[in-house]
Amino acid sequence: MTLSEEDYIKIIYHLGKGDLGSVSTNSIAERMETKPSSVTDMIKKLSEKGLVNYKKYQGVTLSEYGLKTALSIVRKHRLWEVFLVEKLEFSWDEVHEVAEQLEHIKSEKLVDMLDKHLGFPQIDPHGDPIPSKDGEFKKSIKRLLNEVPIGKEGICVGVKDSSPPFLKFLDKNKIALGDSISVIDKEEFDGSLHIKIREVDIHISDQIASNLYLRIIE
Amino acid sequence: MTLSEEDYIKIIYHLGKGDLGSVSTNSIAERMETKPSSVTDMIKKLSEKGLVNYKKYQGVTLSEYGLKTALSIVRKHRLWEVFLVEKLEFSWDEVHEVAEQLEHIKSEKLVDMLDKHLGFPQIDPHGDPIPSKDGEFKKSIKRLLNEVPIGKEGICVGVKDSSPPFLKFLDKNKIALGDSISVIDKEEFDGSLHIKIREVDIHISDQIASNLYLRIIE
DNA sequence: ACAAATTTTTAGCTTTGCCTAAATTTTAAT
DNA sequence: ATTAAAATTTAGGCAAAGCTAAAAATTTGT
Ligand SMILES: [Mn+2]
Ligand SMILES: [Mn+2]
Ligand SMILES: [Mn+2]
Ligand SMILES: [Mn+2]
Numbered sequence: 001m002t003l004s005e006e007d008y009i010k011i012i013y014h015l016g017k018g019d020l021g022s023v024s025t026n027s028i029a030e031r032m033e034t035k036p037s038s039v040t041d042m043i044k045k046l047s048e049k050g051l052v053n054y055k056k057y058q059g060v061t062l063s064e065y066g067l068k069t070a071l072s073i074v075r076k077h078r079l080w081e082v083f084l085v086e087k088l089e090f091s092w093d094e095v096h097e098v099a100e101q102l103e104h105i106k107s108e109k110l111v112d113m114l115d116k117h118l119g120f121p122q123i124d125p126h127g128d129p130i131p132s133k134d135g136e137f138k139k140s141i142k143r144l145l146n147e148v149p150i151g152k153e154g155i156c157v158g159v160k161d162s163s164p165p166f167l168k169f170l171d172k173n174k175i176a177l178g179d180s181i182s183v184i185d186k187e188e189f190d191g192s193l194h195i196k197i198r199e200v201d202i203h204i205s206d207q208i209a210s211n212l213y214l215r216i217i218e
Numbered sequence: 219m220t221l222s223e224e225d226y227i228k229i230i231y232h233l234g235k236g237d238l239g240s241v242s243t244n245s246i247a248e249r250m251e252t253k254p255s256s257v258t259d260m261i262k263k264l265s266e267k268g269l270v271n272y273k274k275y276q277g278v279t280l281s282e283y284g285l286k287t288a289l290s291i292v293r294k295h296r297l298w299e300v301f302l303v304e305k306l307e308f309s310w311d312e313v314h315e316v317a318e319q320l321e322h323i324k325s326e327k328l329v330d331m332l333d334k335h336l337g338f339p340q341i342d343p344h345g346d347p348i349p350s351k352d353g354e355f356k357k358s359i360k361r362l363l364n365e366v367p368i369g370k371e372g373i374c375v376g377v378k379d380s381s382p383p384f385l386k387f388l389d390k391n392k393i394a395l396g397d398s399i400s401v402i403d404k405e406e407f408d409g410s411l412h413i414k415i416r417e418v419d420i421h422i423s424d425q426i427a428s429n430l431y432l433r434i435i436e
Numbered sequence: 437a438c439a440a441a442t443t444t445t446t447a448g449c450t451t452t453g454c455c456t457a458a459a460t461t462t463t464a465a466t
Numbered sequence: 467a468t469t470a471a472a473a474t475t476t477a478g479g480c481a482a483a484g485c486t487a488a489a490a491a492t493t494t495g496t
Contacts, residue, residue, distance in 0.1 A: 004452080035454075042454095057460090088334075114306060222484095253484075259484080275443080
């Protein structure tokens, strides 16, 4: 597989997960930042190689083999993202571009040992699950923090209220996108939460918790 | 720079160091595992980009700019080799192929942080020096262990005597290619050496020491 | 010095991945 | 049911990086 083929397969995988129908030529072109005619060319090649199912004008879906391939690339991408954040002090939002390159390095041993070096992580810095070597992985869902069950852990991936006062509050309390947060306990009385973030326990109101999105596993 | 251009520049650098004259088309072709006609094509392109000095039929040398580029690729290659050995438990002889790919990843921050993560290593697993960010590096030389001055450290890169008994001896004493060895002290009496290898001190005869090659810095 | 051998370059073709412009098919609107 | 719009494919080209075969330059051997 060439680098370009791998990128196409990965994009078809990501686009396909949303609709569950077949993926359109134009949507691929948009994500690949290329022209629809180029996409058609590539789709034909992928189809001949048995990576996708394709009928003219009817869009494209991944074959079994194509899905396996996609998951292996996603696995590599997310492992490298973990590496960049955990080992090289990259921040949450700097990793994508580099991982986009690293995901194409060919060496099975490299991926296995990287996985081990990182302690077999389950999720990447964006809270997305990392497929196992044989392509299995837990689904992740996005939830408001106040709806996360006690005991669960997730990655902070967004805010509902993006007003300056709220953002300032988050900043003051050192809560940032990409942080891992786990819910320790919930007060019945006012719905306020005890959470653990960066190894410290803090107490936040329901109002705060209902404006923070977490991505959690399962 | 494309991946291919980078590989050519690096090969021209390595070939040029030996002779100090200009590098021949055929020698590049051999190292690149490609045909001389392809090399001529590439040389023209590199010449137009100012990376090499080229006159038809006269071979090629790196320009100032080409040398800087080559050193940056060599730096990346060797840093990744250190990473693979030190962090991912690769052995000495497994790293080259993977580093050949990793050296082309484009991200200045990645290289800087990798360097830091590895503790700013001076030499790679083969004993070759790692150029600094601005292209400076110590020269390395190959010496028989018994000729290495006290206090110096080097990487075991070869044997003079490759007879089974000697190799068996090395194996039994856990001395292998790629190991870092430093000379602690030398006995005047019999020329035997106290060396440190894998954090343990051992005592070896002059006969052993005069059959092991070390690559040392400066 | 000069023919032979070797090295290097040129010419012409191939593949990959991309492009524009034109044709075709599908979908949406009246 | 037509027609208009949008999506998709085809046709024809281009640049990168490679190849083979043939031509040209350089080097070598006598
Ligand atoms: Mn990619
Ligand atoms: Mn991610
Ligand atoms: Mn390379
Ligand atoms: Mn090396």
